[in-house]
Amino acid sequence: MLRLSTLALLACSTPVLAQEINVYSHRQPELIQPLVDAFTAETGIKVNVAFVDKGMAERLQAEGDRSPADLVLTVDIARLMQIVDADVTQAVQSDVLEANIPAELRDPNDHWFGLTSRARVVYASKDRVGPGEVTTYEDLASDKWKGRLCTRSGLHDYNVALLGAMIVHHDEEAATRWAEGLKANLAKKPDGGDRDQVKAIAAGECDIALGNTYYMGQMLADPEQKAWAETVNIVFPTFEGGGTHLNISGVAMTKSAPNKENALKFMEWLSGDHAQKIYAETNYEFPVKPGVERSDLVKSWGEFTPDATPLAEIAAARAAALKIMETVDFDG
Numbered sequence: 001m002l003r004l005s006t007l008a009l010l011a012c013s014t015p016v017l018a019q020e021i022n023v024y025s026h027r028q029p030e031l032i033q034p035l036v037d038a039f040t041a042e043t044g045i046k047v048n049v050a051f052v053d054k055g056m057a058e059r060l061q062a063e064g065d066r067s068p069a070d071l072v073l074t075v076d077i078a079r080l081m082q083i084v085d086a087d088v089t090q091a092v093q094s095d096v097l098e099a100n101i102p103a104e105l106r107d108p109n110d111h112w113f114g115l116t117s118r119a120r121v122v123y124a125s126k127d128r129v130g131p132g133e134v135t136t137y138e139d140l141a142s143d144k145w146k147g148r149l150c151t152r153s154g155l156h157d158y159n160v161a162l163l164g165a166m167i168v169h170h171d172e173e174a175a176t177r178w179a180e181g182l183k184a185n186l187a188k189k190p191d192g193g194d195r196d197q198v199k200a201i202a203a204g205e206c207d208i209a210l211g212n213t214y215y216m217g218q219m220l221a222d223p224e225q226k227a228w229a230e231t232v233n234i235v236f237p238t239f240e241g242g243g244t245h246l247n248i249s250g251v252a253m254t255k256s257a258p259n260k261e262n263a264l265k266f267m268e269w270l271s272g273d274h275a276q277k278i279y280a281e282t283n284y285e286f287p288v289k290p291g292v293e294r295s296d297l298v299k300s301w302g303e304f305t306p307d308a309t310p311l312a313e314i315a316a317a318r319a320a321a322l323k324i325m326e327t328v329d330f331d332g
């Protein structure tokens, strides 16, 4: 009896290690918050999120072993691979991650894991672009779109990845001609984000724009932007002989993760049903876990064939794609 109560006292006086993890996120805080809140409610593990806009790999390198970060959340395969190449991540072996994430959406060496995907599509004016007019990515560089195209900077990751995929499908020379053709078709200099291009379509400045799919959901949920969204249709172009360009958002564990066990729990949870549904319903992204449905809105955009180019090949073409964008002075 006495021994038991002594043990109980001892247990109470032992400091309880804080159940928390630290995440460096390149993703906007408002996109991550619903996930963090749900995870904490289910597990009691607190998630501290630091928004890191630029220089993620450099920051982790500079912090080294002293880094508080356990996980990195980011978009774009090239960014994920940059972080892995900077030697600031560690391999994670997990049956849960392997079961939830299709092999082509995670690193064969287990350093990065895709959590959602999104397509880079064409937003087309309902009034000025007829059904069937938008066909392939290659065709976006043809004369028929002269003065009708809007896009954000050619140097942005989303467009660099698209051009990288163009290099993989053809070659650097063809990709250079494509970038030149695209530039020649611009209605105005690249400026702003994907949604600003849809705003420009609504204002009559252009007829088609490049954009990621989830922005349609974000615009429809915004009182001011809804009017822009209502002037356009989403069209899924394909590469000649291929499908529609996809990219991912994903997660990696840092090399020095101080809270490894709980960080792994969060990674696994992000790939599970509840989180995948939040990604689908709140962020309008495509869940990666087989069996988790797209939101009704996302489904309403229609089915498409994803391009089969491996993400790693697109990331490997990044440097060449960036150089082409600079050579053709895409934003100039």
Ligand code: FE
Pocket: 212
């Ligand atoms: Fe985005």
